[in-house]
Amino acid sequence: MIVTIASGKGGTGKTTIAANLALLISNAQLLDCDVEEPNAHFFLKPEIKTSRKVFVRVPVIDESKCTFCGRCQKLCAFHALAVLPSKVLLFPELCHSCGVCSHFCPEHAISEEDREIGFVEIGSRGQLQFIRGLLNVGESMAPPLIREVKSYLNPTRTNIIDAPPGTACSMVESVRGSDYCLLVTEPTPFGLNDLKLATKVITEMKIPAGVVINRCDLGTEDVRKFCEQESIPVLMEIPFRREIAAAYAQGDLLLEKMPEYRPSFKKLWERIENFAAEGAA
Amino acid sequence: MKQIVTISGKGGTGKTILTAAFSAIAKNHVMADCDVDAADLHLLLSPDIKERHLFQSGLMPKLDRERCSECRQCVDHCRFHAIRDDLSLDPLACEGCRFCEYVCPMQAISMEKKNTGEWYLSETRFGPLIHARLGAGEENSGKLVSLVRKEAKETALKQGADWVLIDGSPGIGCPVIASLSDVDYAVVVIEPSLSGLHDAGRVIEVAKHFGVKSLVVINKYDLHQGLTTEIERFCGNRKIPVLGKIPFDKAVVEMMGQAKTIMETGKSEAKTAIIEIWNRLGKMIHSSGIKQSNANA
Numbered sequence: 001m002i003v004t005i006a007s008g009k010g011g012t013g014k015t016t017i018a019a020n021l022a023l024l025i026s027n028a029q030l031l032d033c034d035v036e037e038p039n040a041h042f043f044l045k046p047e048i049k050t051s052r053k054v055f056v057r058v059p060v061i062d063e064s065k066c067t068f069c070g071r072c073q074k075l076c077a078f079h080a081l082a083v084l085p086s087k088v089l090l091f092p093e094l095c096h097s098c099g100v101c102s103h104f105c106p107e108h109a110i111s112e113e114d115r116e117i118g119f120v121e122i123g124s125r126g127q128l129q130f131i132r133g134l135l136n137v138g139e140s141m142a143p144p145l146i147r148e149v150k151s152y153l154n155p156t157r158t159n160i161i162d163a164p165p166g167t168a169c170s171m172v173e174s175v176r177g178s179d180y181c182l183l184v185t186e187p188t189p190f191g192l193n194d195l196k197l198a199t200k201v202i203t204e205m206k207i208p209a210g211v212v213i214n215r216c217d218l219g220t221e222d223v224r225k226f227c228e229q230e231s232i233p234v235l236m237e238i239p240f241r242r243e244i245a246a247a248y249a250q251g252d253l254l255l256e257k258m259p260e261y262r263p264s265f266k267k268l269w270e271r272i273e274n275f276a277a278e279g280a281a
Numbered sequence: 282m283k284q285i286v287t288i289s290g291k292g293g294t295g296k297t298i299l300t301a302a303f304s305a306i307a308k309n310h311v312m313a314d315c316d317v318d319a320a321d322l323h324l325l326l327s328p329d330i331k332e333r334h335l336f337q338s339g340l341m342p343k344l345d346r347e348r349c350s351e352c353r354q355c356v357d358h359c360r361f362h363a364i365r366d367d368l369s370l371d372p373l374a375c376e377g378c379r380f381c382e383y384v385c386p387m388q389a390i391s392m393e394k395k396n397t398g399e400w401y402l403s404e405t406r407f408g409p410l411i412h413a414r415l416g417a418g419e420e421n422s423g424k425l426v427s428l429v430r431k432e433a434k435e436t437a438l439k440q441g442a443d444w445v446l447i448d449g450s451p452g453i454g455c456p457v458i459a460s461l462s463d464v465d466y467a468v469v470v471i472e473p474s475l476s477g478l479h480d481a482g483r484v485i486e487v488a489k490h491f492g493v494k495s496l497v498v499i500n501k502y503d504l505h506q507g508l509t510t511e512i513e514r515f516c517g518n519r520k521i522p523v524l525g526k527i528p529f530d531k532a533v534v535e536m537m538g539q540a541k542t543i544m545e546t547g548k549s550e551a552k553t554a555i556i557e558i559w560n561r562l563g564k565m566i567h568s569s570g571i572k573q574s575n576a577n578a
Contacts, residue, residue, distance in 0.1 A: 008319045010292010010451040015476070036452035037290050037483060039476040050555060077340060077379050099360055137486045140455035162512030165292040165451050172373050172418035189537050190297065190321040197319060203415040205373070209500035218534050242504065249474035249505035 002159045003272055004178040006178045006202075010165035013214035015240070016248060018162040019043040020255050022128055024265050029157040032132035033174040034164040035118060035145045042251040044103045046130035048123035054133065054148045055114035056141075057097045061088045065109035072101040072110060093140055118145045122152065129157065131228075143185025145175040150174075175202065180276040181209040182235070189217030192226060200232060208279030210272065215240040233275065236268040282437055283444040283566055284464040286315070288488070289300045292451035294472040295500040298533055298543060300448040301325040303554045304407045305544035310444035312405070314412040315426045315460040317398065318419075325465030325542050328403030330408050336374035336398040336413065336428065338421040340377040344368060348389035355381035373418050400431065401500055409436050412507065413538065423455030452488045453482075461488055467495045467560070468524070473508035478515060485521065495521050496565070498558055502526040522565065525558035527551050 005018040007151070019040050034036040041170070059081070070083040080094040081101060091099070092115055102110040119246040133149040135142055148229040150173075155161050163174035175181055181202050185191040202209045211227050216237035227234050237243070238261075246258045254261045285303075287296045301322060304312050314322040342355075351380050356364045363375035382390040386425065398419070400413035411433040430447070439444045449460040449467075462466060467488045471481040485495045497516050502509040509526065516523050530551035536543050543552050 011294055011320070011321075011472075012292075017364065036454050037480040039291070039479065042475045042479070075379070075383060077377055086564075096376050096378055098376065098380055099358070100378055100380050100383060103358070103380070135453065137453065137483060138458075138490045140458050142452075142454050144347075166318040167417055168415060168422045169418065169420045170452075170454065171318075176373065188534055189324045189540065193321055193324055194319045197417065204417060218531070220538055235535060245501075245504045249472075249477075249508050251475045 006163040008198035030127035035133035046123040149196040286447040288449035290484035316450035326405040332402040340392040423459040426459035473505040
């Protein structure tokens, strides 16, 4: 099973929920797909066993074969190539690694080589498997790295994905293929606005979803009303407590620091399992 | 004219609250919301939309089933697995590279422009706002950010504005990189947590990589005094100026509920702190030679 923890708005508590759930359930695996700013390791403190660089394919032009005909520039949908009278310029950060230029070069002058964009780390904490991706500073495209992290999805385990905030391509790449999506929000106008956007994406993707309202006592009733109107179940509410904020700040897991929250996380997981089963039926 | 972008690395640290507060203090300025896939600034500024424009970016293939010979070359060559077994398109997987169109021997595939969002020029009680909405799950957020930036700059030049105040997005990827280009300073909002510091550290590196100087604001600093001290030490070691510290203040959420900035409340600790931060920012920029608008409590 694959359960993704997402949100439109950032800083609502995705990682808190993902890390504590992963710790609670047996035979689990956490994949941190927020490759721009991964944080789950602060809480789970896994022992990292392997680290692997991640590459994308970019074209290399053999200028001894190139006739500077300009076909590659013309065909590239991303403007990643510029052909001058006696030189071809490549803008690697614009390249989507689609393979069009090398396939259609009439002189077979284009091959492809690896370009590093970040790395993936694999480790564990006791029974829990842990995978995260980290995008190199200055790189703009996260989706290829997210796909690499997701290549470690394990069908024999319960996979918990910690997704990046927002509703753009990185979020969609993380959520794709999930059996269930948990949207974490807060009951403020920002929380509501971004929840609406995220709900729209998840609905289009036909993935069953539920909501967790964090800092549920700081704001209004509007998020609850929206969930009721849209028939999205609210699976858990967490109040604002300075102790929770402090535990989060220093990387403590709620289940360890405040065991009184264990029953509500257990209940949250039972409800996710039930709704995911309903969604699959 | 000076362009200031608010970023944070980690989401939810208070970028929009701070940008909105700056907008309420600053005189003669234009605002730009560059968090195009989860824009919130408009919720505090109640914009009156004057112009609405379509944002078209990227291409999407369309298959003519009449012409198609089902040779499946398109399926085989697509590296994004965007064409399903039944030859239907998975629009969320498609990156618009046109390989399918080029490789089709029957010329059965044509490309259509995608409407990937909208952008708006609005008037608010604090001045003009350029904002946008990216279609759900769309790519090209960086391009839309660049467009918003360009329009904001043009508007600012036209009205002879002193400031362009830009609300950035979380992360370090394409929209953030696009929001950093050509700005004078990045104001990095950090909350006192290990995640907040780690993520801010990465975005400060990105800013540096693109030659932009960072200035730090610590938000909700009293939620963890120890980490606030650590952030101050981190900034001290790297010679990054700390503009100020904002305490956790429930008035922020209360004002948000009324679609107002924190500057529009009576007395509040957060408000007082933000005024100091703005004045310090003004002084810093003044020393590099621009007329500033001073704020009074």
